[in-house]
Amino acid sequence: MNDHPTTSHRYILVVDDDEFLNELFCQFLQTKGFNTCSAYSVAAAMQLLKSGAEVDLILLDYQLTDGNGLELLSNINNHESLQHPPVIMISGNEDAIFLENCFACGVDDYIIKPVNLSLLALKVAALINSVAMQRVISQQNAELEHFKREAEREESIAKFTYEYLLRQNSEAINGVSMWLKSSSSFSGDIALAKVSPGGDLYFLLADATGHGLSAAITVMPVVSIFNSMVAKGFHIQPIVTEINRKLIRDTPQDRFVAAILIQMHQERKEIDVWNGGMPTAYWVDQGEVLQAFRSQHMALGILEEDMFDANVITCDFPGRGAIIAYSDGLIEEVNDDGNSFSSARVDELVRTHRGNLQSVLIEALREYTGRDQYKDDVSICMLEPETIFASCGQQLQNNIGRGFVQEDIGDFSWSVKISGKKIASCEIPPLCNKFLQYLGINQVFCQIIFLVVSEMVSNAIDHGVLKLESSMKEGEGGFNHYFNEREKRLSRLTDSDFIELRLIWQESEERPNLEVSVRDSGDGHNFHSAKDVFDSDFSGRGLKLIRNLAQCVEIYPPGNFIKAIIGPS
Amino acid sequence: MSNHAKVLLPNQFDYGYHKEFQRQCTEYIDDAAIDGIVFDFSRVEYLDSAALGMMLMWQRRAAAANKKMMIKGAKGATAQILAMANMQRIFEYI
Numbered sequence: 001m002n003d004h005p006t007t008s009h010r011y012i013l014v015v016d017d018d019e020f021l022n023e024l025f026c027q028f029l030q031t032k033g034f035n036t037c038s039a040y041s042v043a044a045a046m047q048l049l050k051s052g053a054e055v056d057l058i059l060l061d062y063q064l065t066d067g068n069g070l071e072l073l074s075n076i077n078n079h080e081s082l083q084h085p086p087v088i089m090i091s092g093n094e095d096a097i098f099l100e101n102c103f104a105c106g107v108d109d110y111i112i113k114p115v116n117l118s119l120l121a122l123k124v125a126a127l128i129n130s131v132a133m134q135r136v137i138s139q140q141n142a143e144l145e146h147f148k149r150e151a152e153r154e155e156s157i158a159k160f161t162y163e164y165l166l167r168q169n170s171e172a173i174n175g176v177s178m179w180l181k182s183s184s185s186f187s188g189d190i191a192l193a194k195v196s197p198g199g200d201l202y203f204l205l206a207d208a209t210g211h212g213l214s215a216a217i218t219v220m221p222v223v224s225i226f227n228s229m230v231a232k233g234f235h236i237q238p239i240v241t242e243i244n245r246k247l248i249r250d251t252p253q254d255r256f257v258a259a260i261l262i263q264m265h266q267e268r269k270e271i272d273v274w275n276g277g278m279p280t281a282y283w284v285d286q287g288e289v290l291q292a293f294r295s296q297h298m299a300l301g302i303l304e305e306d307m308f309d310a311n312v313i314t315c316d317f318p319g320r321g322a323i324i325a326y327s328d329g330l331i332e333e334v335n336d337d338g339n340s341f342s343s344a345r346v347d348e349l350v351r352t353h354r355g356n357l358q359s360v361l362i363e364a365l366r367e368y369t370g371r372d373q374y375k376d377d378v379s380i381c382m383l384e385p386e387t388i389f390a391s392c393g394q395q396l397q398n399n400i401g402r403g404f405v406q407e408d409i410g411d412f413s414w415s416v417k418i419s420g421k422k423i424a425s426c427e428i429p430p431l432c433n434k435f436l437q438y439l440g441i442n443q444v445f446c447q448i449i450f451l452v453v454s455e456m457v458s459n460a461i462d463h464g465v466l467k468l469e470s471s472m473k474e475g476e477g478g479f480n481h482y483f484n485e486r487e488k489r490l491s492r493l494t495d496s497d498f499i500e501l502r503l504i505w506q507e508s509e510e511r512p513n514l515e516v517s518v519r520d521s522g523d524g525h526n527f528h529s530a531k532d533v534f535d536s537d538f539s540g541r542g543l544k545l546i547r548n549l550a551q552c553v554e555i556y557p558p559g560n561f562i563k564a565i566i567g568p569s
Numbered sequence: 570m571s572n573h574a575k576v577l578l579p580n581q582f583d584y585g586y587h588k589e590f591q592r593q594c595t596e597y598i599d600d601a602a603i604d605g606i607v608f609d610f611s612r613v614e615y616l617d618s619a620a621l622g623m624m625l626m627w628q629r630r631a632a633a634a635n636k637k638m639m640i641k642g643a644k645g646a647t648a649q650i651l652a653m654a655n656m657q658r659i660f661e662y663i
Contacts, residue, residue: 272644443646451646455618549650
């Protein structure tokens, strides 16, 4: 024990006015591996302590020339700034009251004169060890306290982030009832509902891995992508594709998000569901399960883009019932016997109960566990399509009544003219699409505009600028011949060749429309060969598509200028 | 048992995709073990008549090899454009 490696770092202050004894203690303690220093009076000891000398233990003789040991102790205690090393008192007095008094004054141990040196060594070592241990414990306590505060701080950031996301991104909608019971810390559940400009309802229930800040960080991109893509009218297929891509790219590999997304199409009265890793959602009417939406996909953020499957389940709205979706917190919550609520129990409740299924499940969980605080987040959401279609439809009518299907964009025009060799490399349709998306044009309308612009531009390049004939594509190998010739002519473009696209957006009183026109440097090409759509003639099929999508199409002589007017559906 | 191969179409399905489209269609038509090809439109946001042309051209070749071609996952404007081109007449929707 005396060879404990820590002894050599320990300093013992020996306070005794008997120089001989003082020296004896010092030498003995040094043989045991301690460092020592001596003081022969209360005043000298105080001075030494005040000088900041390192002292791990004081060996203190009771009777000193300028006072006694207890006076030294009370002097030390009166100085807040001084360290308070443990003290072993040496005295010949064995009186019980005297000893009690010493301990009350802060003496840690006591040795009776004449001093038994080996007993002294044991007591010193034991006291020093126990003090060292206490120091470690109090240091660890301080660190724990620090980590706890840090964790609480992070927890409050997570909570704040989560609540912020909810406030910013979710709408209260008739027919959508969301019940979320957070565990003491945020554990990753989030439910959002939003109506698109076209009057479709979008619903998202997601459950991120982990809890606290790490869950909040994973959930953040999910919420922001959902929010912005719904606002632009994207379908849920591109939305889940984009969320997955973002999570793969920007979050650690072990972080992912189970989610169920539901889109209710106002116009077609259709419902699309994508379920990746969430428990089975039910469409149920009075105990009759009309459809069970099992998880068909892996959670978001797991599969690379080429493996990811965005396909939804589509069903027609039968005009009754409600959809119930919940997180695994519901089925995994355990009762006092350690048994989980289980999906079998949910299935049974869904099939046997009438009335408000959401309340039934909430009540069943409370009864089953005997609690209303749960260890994981528990979310139970109910969507009533009939009410939703009615309220979203009303909202859509109000918007149209005010003149616009989407937010006010304001009149604008945009044109681009490209000449020479750049015609070969400049992709005008995606460029144009980026601009329209930037302005906030609804995605479905963007898709239609993209098609119209693509057709007009490729017609203008192929048949106008490059003067290619569609008939070249006919026959065996005609296709390849056509495209080889196209490449050849593209490489011979000169600065007098050009193509010009112009868009003019007008927000008339009724509804906005877009005028798309394309002019090229060619001599004008024959648009009259618009044959059947099954014909392999591209220009014919392209023009037919434009005519189907546009309110009107005009071609101006000599045929190098085409103009179409399209309006949002 | 039918054995279908899947062609996962890109976000922008137009002439720029024709090489990859051709590669996959050729592979699946030549593969005797495969009796049908599914075009997965779940990612497609933009398409044009060149894409429709490619599909029709390869549909003829598939039919000549006694193989079915199917469309899956087309939504929104993409579904609208496919319907406008009467694709449902020669492609089965699954």
